[in-house]
Structures are given as C-alpha cells and as structure tokens.
Amino acid sequence: MTTVSQRATASPRELTRTANRISFVYFERCTIHRDANAITVQDAEGVTHIPSATIGTLLLGPGTRITHQAMSVLGETGAGVVWVGEQGVRYYAAGRALSRSASLAQAQATCWANRRARLEVARAMYRLRFPNEDPSGYTRKELLGREGHRVKECYRAQAQRTGVPWQGRRYTPGDFAASDPANQAITAAAQAMYGVAHAVVAALGCSPALGFVHSGHELSFVLDIADLYKTDIAIPAAFDAAAISPEDVGARTRRALRDRINEVRLLDRIVNDIHELLLPADFTTAEDDAYDEVTLQSDHGHHVAAGLNHATDYSW
Known part of the structure; x- marks a missing residue:
C-alpha cells in the first residue's frame, strides 16, 4: 500500500x-x-x-x-x-490514468452493475448525440433502431452535401481497400476516433470494457464514447476528405479529423460528457483527488486509513 x-x-x-x-x-x-x-x-x-x-x-x-x-x-x-x-x-x-481518484471508475461500475441505471446511461448517451429527441421512454431495442435510422440519415445528408456517391455502409474487416473511397474515409475516421476516445477513457481512469451500449468487448466503453461524436464530427470529416480525391483518402481523413477535433476542443468535451454521464449532478471533485490516497474498505461503507495495522487485541 x-x-x-x-x-x-x-x-x-x-x-x-x-x-x-x-x-x-x-x-x-x-x-x-x-x-x-x-x-x-x-x-x-x-x-x-x-x-x-x-x-x-x-x-x-x-x-x-x-x-x-x-x-x-x-x-x-x-x-x-x-x-x-x-x-x-x-x-x-494506453498510458496510465492522469487521475489518482477512483471516483469515475467506481461510478462507472455502479451504473453498469444496475440494469436500470445502465439503460438510463444509454438513454443519456442517445440524448447527447441527438438532443432534439427525447429517449426517456425508449427500450433498448428502440434505442438501437432509432440510432441506426439517424446514422443512415447522416450518411445520406453528408453524401448529398459533398456530392460523394453513396451506396450504403460497406466494410470488410481486414480488407480496407475493398471499400469505396467514402467507406474507406468513414473507417479511417472511426478508427482514429476510437484511439482518441480510448486515450481519454484511460486518462480518466475509467474501465474501457464496461460499456452501456456496446457489450462483451474489452473496448465497449471506448466504442460508446467514440460513437457520441460520429454524426457531427467523424462522418462529416470523412465525406469532406472523400470529396477531394479518392487517392490517399485515409491519411487525408485523419488530417481533416485532427483539425476538426482541435477546432471544437473535443477532448474537453469528452471529459465533460463522461463526467456528466457517470457522476451525480451534485458531485464535486475534491482538491486532493489529484494526489495518491489509498484507503481500506470497512463495514457499513466506511473507509479507514491504509498503511496501518488494524489488528486489535483479539485472542487468536
């Protein structure tokens, strides 16, 4: 300790x-x-x-x-x-967490372990993505259906805006070149966003595996967070890159996405969104959360100091 x-x-x-x-x-x-x-x-x-x-x-x-x-x-x-x-x-x-506090990790685990709370976080994620729609009464199936519909609408709107031919999302895992330029750009943008999301999740000390929409994968929560910015950042940047030229579309997409991320201060936004999703509204970060502080769990939710011998004078 x-x-x-x-x-x-x-x-x-x-x-x-x-x-x-x-x-x-x-x-x-x-x-x-x-x-x-x-x-x-x-x-x-x-x-x-x-x-x-x-x-x-x-x-x-x-x-x-x-x-x-x-x-x-x-x-x-x-x-x-x-x-x-x-x-x-x-x-x-991934690098180690920048925070020494376990507050976010514990809040994430608490929300994830309760089925009702897990659904509420999933609804809150949908609300962040599509603020003009209230998902309060949506079931899991309805959330997935509405999300799929909105993403399809985004693909069509961006194709129309940029003039890029669009025949639907097509991606063969392990064969990047098999897709058309628009799909290649979308894949490159998505993967770069996963890297950025993973870096922030790791830096905040959250578990990449405990997702609220995605499940069963070691990066489920990373995929959840990256998807929050798919329709307003990743997909538009991908179509912009594909509209310029079909050549070297992956590298061009990354550069366009990098510029867009810096422009909108996405890292700041991700940090704030994760706090809003996982922590109670009245939660405030203590000044000493940035320092190493290890305690031991005791009965009735109490914590006691670590680094001390808590043995009493019991007869063994």
Missing part, C-alpha cells in the same frame, strides 16, 4: 490536463526516442521534439520504431499509444 502512495513519478497536477492536449499526432517511417520529458521523432526530414505531456494519442504508422525510454515517458504522462496499420488502425496500448 505504501509503495503506491510514495511513487516518485509526476503527479496529475504536474501534467497537462487531458482536455488541453493535442488530440492525436501521426508518424510513420521514423524512429521515436526520448530526450528528457520530450519525445524525439527522427525521419528523413530531420529531428522533431514534442513535449510528451502535451500528447493525447500518438499514432504510430508503418515503418515506425520506438524505444523503451520513449514508451516509458509516454506512459508516465498518460499519453495513449496506437499502432496504425497500412490500411487501418488498431489500438494496442
């Missing part, structure tokens, strides 16, 4: 808040190393220094090599790291 509370790594107060970080940075065909608290990126054009505490998610493309020291500083500062395939994105690693 005392080892946890006395670790010498940076406290959350010394790190850049998740909401104020760069959403994601993409590199390929380079070597990434560490220089003090920054990472260095060396490629054919030279060396670039980036303060590690300013990164939300680091996307590592093909031909990327990264040293143990670089991964160490990224983990210490809570940055997410994503290895990116040539034709898509997969999330393999």
Whole structure:
C-alpha cells in the first residue's frame, strides 16, 4: 500500500490536463526516442521534439520504431499509444490514468452493475448525440433502431452535401481497400476516433470494457464514447476528405479529423460528457483527488486509513 502512495513519478497536477492536449499526432517511417520529458521523432526530414505531456494519442504508422525510454515517458504522462496499420488502425496500448481518484471508475461500475441505471446511461448517451429527441421512454431495442435510422440519415445528408456517391455502409474487416473511397474515409475516421476516445477513457481512469451500449468487448466503453461524436464530427470529416480525391483518402481523413477535433476542443468535451454521464449532478471533485490516497474498505461503507495495522487485541 505504501509503495503506491510514495511513487516518485509526476503527479496529475504536474501534467497537462487531458482536455488541453493535442488530440492525436501521426508518424510513420521514423524512429521515436526520448530526450528528457520530450519525445524525439527522427525521419528523413530531420529531428522533431514534442513535449510528451502535451500528447493525447500518438499514432504510430508503418515503418515506425520506438524505444523503451520513449514508451516509458509516454506512459508516465498518460499519453495513449496506437499502432496504425497500412490500411487501418488498431489500438494496442494506453498510458496510465492522469487521475489518482477512483471516483469515475467506481461510478462507472455502479451504473453498469444496475440494469436500470445502465439503460438510463444509454438513454443519456442517445440524448447527447441527438438532443432534439427525447429517449426517456425508449427500450433498448428502440434505442438501437432509432440510432441506426439517424446514422443512415447522416450518411445520406453528408453524401448529398459533398456530392460523394453513396451506396450504403460497406466494410470488410481486414480488407480496407475493398471499400469505396467514402467507406474507406468513414473507417479511417472511426478508427482514429476510437484511439482518441480510448486515450481519454484511460486518462480518466475509467474501465474501457464496461460499456452501456456496446457489450462483451474489452473496448465497449471506448466504442460508446467514440460513437457520441460520429454524426457531427467523424462522418462529416470523412465525406469532406472523400470529396477531394479518392487517392490517399485515409491519411487525408485523419488530417481533416485532427483539425476538426482541435477546432471544437473535443477532448474537453469528452471529459465533460463522461463526467456528466457517470457522476451525480451534485458531485464535486475534491482538491486532493489529484494526489495518491489509498484507503481500506470497512463495514457499513466506511473507509479507514491504509498503511496501518488494524489488528486489535483479539485472542487468536
């Protein structure tokens, strides 16, 4: 117990808040190393220094090599790291949480464990996505049906706005090139959004696996959060990229999405939305939540100090 509370790594107060970080940075065909608290990126054009505490998610493309020291500083500062395939994105690693408090993780588990509360969170997620519709009385099946209908409407509206041909959502897992440019762009945008969402979920200390709409996968909650911004950020950015040219549509989509995420301050929005979804309305974060504080659970919901021997004079 005392080892946890006395670790010498940076406290959350010394790190850049998740909401104020760069959403994601993409590199390929380079070597990434560490220089003090920054990472260095060396490629054919030279060396670039980036303060590690300013990164939300680091996307590592093909031909990327990264040293143990670089991964160490990224983990210490809570940055997410994503290895990116040539034709898509997969999330393999996450930095540690920036918060030392278990408040959000406990609230998430409490909401998830109660079937009625779980449905209420799912309804609240729908309300965040489509604020002009009240889902209060919707069942699970009705939520899924309405969500599918609204997403289809979004695809059609964006295709009409941009003039991009659209024959419906088509995606073959593992075969990115089999899709048309619009579908490739949507896939690239979705995968990048999963990386960004995962970085924030991990930074806040939530469980990526305890989803309220998605279920059964280690990233269920990540998929829930990423989908909150699908129709107003990810899909429009994808169609904008596909409208420019069918060539190199994946990289163009990521750049457009990066700019849009920074423009709308999405990281700040994700942090606020997760707090709103999981915590009571009257909940306030204590000033000492940023510091390591470990307690022990006792009877009747009471907590006692850790690092102490609580043995009494019982006869054994």
